[in-house]
Amino acid sequence: MTTTETRPGQTKPRRVQLGRPFGVQLASTGLANLGDGILGTLAPLLALSLTSSPMLISALTAATWLPWLLFGLVAGVIVDRVDRRRAQVAALLARAALMGSAAWLTLVGLLSIPLLIALLMLYGLTEVVADLGATAMVTDLVPPDRLPAANGRVIGVQQVANTFLGAPLAGVLIVLGAGLGFGVSAGLAALAGLLLLVGLKGDFRRASSGxxxxxxxxxxxxxxxxxxxxxxxxxxxxxxxxxxxxxxxxxxxxxxxxxxxxxxxxxxxxxxxxxxxxxxxxxxxxxxxxxxxxxxxxxxxxxxxxxxxxxxxxxxxxxxxxxxxxxxxxxxxxxxxxxxxxxxxxxxxxxxxxxxxxxxxxxxxxxxxxxxxxxxxxxxxxxxxxxxxxxxxxxxxxxxxxxxxxxxxxxxxxxxxxxxxxxxxx
CATH class of the missing domain: 1.20.1250.20 (MFS general substrate transporter like domains)
Structure with a gap:
C-alpha cells in the first residue's frame, strides 16, 4: 500500500510507490490480458477457416459480450460474498482448463464453429468474475488518493498486453498452429492465477451488514x-x-x-x-x-x-x-x-x-x-x-x-x- 513520508526540511510529503501487493495484482492482470489479446485475434482468424458465414463470424463477437448481459449481476454478488482474490484465482484457473480443452479439440480436429462460440461464451463468464474481482480489489491495495494512478497503470498494462503484445503474438501462433495458440493462452491464464495465489496473501473478503x-x-x-x-x-x-x-x-x-x-x-x-x-x-x-x-x-x-x-x-x-x-x-x-x-x-x-x-x-x-x-x-x-x-x-x-x-x-x-x-x- 502507498504511504507518504515527510522529512525534516521538506515542504511537501514524498509519495512512495504503490506497493508490492498492487504490483502482484498488476502483473496478474497483464498476464491475463495477454491471453485475452491472443484469443481475441486467434478466434476470428481460426473461424475464417471453419466458415464463411457472416452471421456465424459476427456471433463470435456477440458471444464475448453476452456473458456480461446475462451474468454481470450474479457475478457482482459472488465477488461481494467471497474472497475476491480467490474468486479471481478460480476464474483464471477455470479459464486455463477451458483453453486447454480448446487446444486439445483443435489438435484432434474436433473444433467447430458452434464449439468455438460456446468456448468463447464460457471464457466470457470467467472474464466477468475475474475483471469484477480485480477492479474491486484495487481499493483494498491502494489508498483513495492513489486510485487514479493505480487505475491508470491497470489500463495501460491492459492496452499493452492486449494490443501491442497479444495481437501480434496471435498472428505468429496461428501460423505455427491454432492449438498452440490456445495452449499459450491456457498457460498465461494459469500463470496469472498462480501468481495471485502465491504472491498475494491475506483475506480480501468484505464483511457486509446488509x-x-x-x-x-x-x-x-x-x-x-x-x-x-x-x-x-x-x-x-x-x-x-x-x-x-x-x-x-x-x-x-x-x-x-x-x-x-x-x-x-x-x-x-x-x-x-x-x-x-x-x-x-x-x-x-x-x-x-x-x-x-x-x-x-x-x-x-x-x-x-x-x-x-x-x-x-x-x-x-x-x-x-x-x-x-x-x-x-x-x-x-x-x-x-x-x-x-x-x-x-x-x-x-x-x-x-x-x-x-x-x-x-x-x-x-x-x-x-x-x-x-x-x-x-x-x-x-x-x-x-x-x-x-x-x-x-x-x-x-x-x-x-x-x-x-x-x-x-x-x-x-x-x-x-x-x-x-x-x-x-x-
Missing part, C-alpha cells in the same frame, strides 16, 4: 446505484457513450478501408490505425493522475470525454490518413483519461462491500448496450449513409456528456482529486 440472500443483495446494489446522485449519471452516461462508440466503430472500417472508401486504406494498413488508439490509450493512462491533480476529477473527466467525442468528427470532415492517425491517437488519450477518472470516482464512492454488485450492474448495462449500438448503426448506415451515422453517434455522445455535467453540478460534487465524498442519495 441482506444475506443473493437476490436481496442484487436488489440492494441496484437500489444503491439508482438512488445515488453521482453514480447514477456516471453509469447512464458511460452506457450511452459505449452504445454510441460501438455503433461508430462497427461501420468505421467501411469508411476507411478499400478503394471505394473515403480514406482509401488497404486491409494491411487498417490495423496500424487501430494501433494509434492503443498508443493513445497507453499515453492517457500515464497522464490521467497528473491531469486529475492539476484540474480536478470532475472537470478533467467531463472535459476529456467531450474532447474524445469531438475528435471523432475529424476523420469524417477530413478523411485523410494523417487526420485519421492523429485523431485516433488523441481519441485514445482523451477517452482513457476520462475512463480512468470515472472508474476512480466510482471506487471512491461505493462502499467496499458493494463494489462487486455495483460494478456488475454498471457493466451489465454499459456492455449490454454495445451489441445494440452496433446493430442500430448498421441499420442507419444502410438507409442514411455513413456520415449521418457518425454524426448521430457524436451528437448522442455530446448529449450524454451534457447530461453528466448538469447532473454532477446538481449533485454538488467537489471538483477536487481524491476529495470526492460519497454522494447523497436522492
Amino acid at each position: 441482506p444475506t440472500r443473493p437476490w436481496a443483495q442484487v436488489r440492494e446494489g441496484l437500489a444503491f446505484l439508482v438512488r445515488h446522485r453521482v453514480l447514477r449519471p456516471l453509469v447512464i452516461t458511460g452506457s450511452v457513450l459505449n452504445l454510441a462508440a460501438s455503433g461508430y466503430f462497427a461501420v468505421f472500417v467501411l469508411w476507411v478501408v478499400g478503394p471505394e472508401s473515403a480514406v482509401g486504406l488497404t486491409e494491411t494498413q487498417y490495423p496500424l490505425v487501430m494501433l494509434g488508439l492503443a498508443v493513445g490509450a497507453v499515453a492517457g493512462s500515464l497522464v490521467a493522475a497528473a491531469f486529475d491533480k492539476r484540474f480536478g476529477t470532475v472537470r478533467t473527466m467531463i472535459g476529456a470525454f467531450i474532447a474524445s467525442v469531438l475528435l471523432m468528427v475529424a476523420p469524417v470532415v477530413w478523411p485523410t490518413p494523417v487526420s485519421l492517425v492523429l485523431s485516433c491517437t488523441l481519441v485514445g488519450v482523451t477517452n482513457t483519461v476520462g475512463n480512468v477518472l470515472s472508474q476512480s470516482l466510482r471506487q471512491r464512492l461505493v462502499p467496499g462491500d458493494l463494489l462487486g454488485r455495483i460494478g456488475g450492474a454498471g457493466r451489465t448495462l454499459s456492455y449490454g448496450l454495445m451489441p445494440l449500438g452496433a446493430l442500430l448503426a448498421g441499420a442507419l448506415a444502410e438507409h442514411a449513409g455513413l456520415p449521418v451515422t457518425f454524426y448521430a453517434a457524436v451528437a448522442l455522445s455530446l448529449l450524454a456528456c451534457g447530461y453528466l455535467a448538469l447532473r454532477l453540478r446538481a449533485a454538488d460534487v467537489p471538483d477536487q482529486p481524491a476529495v470526492v465524498a460519497a454522494g447523497a442519495a436522492s
Whole structure:
C-alpha cells in the first residue's frame, strides 16, 4: 500500500510507490490480458477457416459480450460474498482448463464453429468474475488518493498486453498452429492465477451488514446505484457513450478501408490505425493522475470525454490518413483519461462491500448496450449513409456528456482529486 513520508526540511510529503501487493495484482492482470489479446485475434482468424458465414463470424463477437448481459449481476454478488482474490484465482484457473480443452479439440480436429462460440461464451463468464474481482480489489491495495494512478497503470498494462503484445503474438501462433495458440493462452491464464495465489496473501473478503440472500443483495446494489446522485449519471452516461462508440466503430472500417472508401486504406494498413488508439490509450493512462491533480476529477473527466467525442468528427470532415492517425491517437488519450477518472470516482464512492454488485450492474448495462449500438448503426448506415451515422453517434455522445455535467453540478460534487465524498442519495 502507498504511504507518504515527510522529512525534516521538506515542504511537501514524498509519495512512495504503490506497493508490492498492487504490483502482484498488476502483473496478474497483464498476464491475463495477454491471453485475452491472443484469443481475441486467434478466434476470428481460426473461424475464417471453419466458415464463411457472416452471421456465424459476427456471433463470435456477440458471444464475448453476452456473458456480461446475462451474468454481470450474479457475478457482482459472488465477488461481494467471497474472497475476491480467490474468486479471481478460480476464474483464471477455470479459464486455463477451458483453453486447454480448446487446444486439445483443435489438435484432434474436433473444433467447430458452434464449439468455438460456446468456448468463447464460457471464457466470457470467467472474464466477468475475474475483471469484477480485480477492479474491486484495487481499493483494498491502494489508498483513495492513489486510485487514479493505480487505475491508470491497470489500463495501460491492459492496452499493452492486449494490443501491442497479444495481437501480434496471435498472428505468429496461428501460423505455427491454432492449438498452440490456445495452449499459450491456457498457460498465461494459469500463470496469472498462480501468481495471485502465491504472491498475494491475506483475506480480501468484505464483511457486509446488509441482506444475506443473493437476490436481496442484487436488489440492494441496484437500489444503491439508482438512488445515488453521482453514480447514477456516471453509469447512464458511460452506457450511452459505449452504445454510441460501438455503433461508430462497427461501420468505421467501411469508411476507411478499400478503394471505394473515403480514406482509401488497404486491409494491411487498417490495423496500424487501430494501433494509434492503443498508443493513445497507453499515453492517457500515464497522464490521467497528473491531469486529475492539476484540474480536478470532475472537470478533467467531463472535459476529456467531450474532447474524445469531438475528435471523432475529424476523420469524417477530413478523411485523410494523417487526420485519421492523429485523431485516433488523441481519441485514445482523451477517452482513457476520462475512463480512468470515472472508474476512480466510482471506487471512491461505493462502499467496499458493494463494489462487486455495483460494478456488475454498471457493466451489465454499459456492455449490454454495445451489441445494440452496433446493430442500430448498421441499420442507419444502410438507409442514411455513413456520415449521418457518425454524426448521430457524436451528437448522442455530446448529449450524454451534457447530461453528466448538469447532473454532477446538481449533485454538488467537489471538483477536487481524491476529495470526492460519497454522494447523497436522492
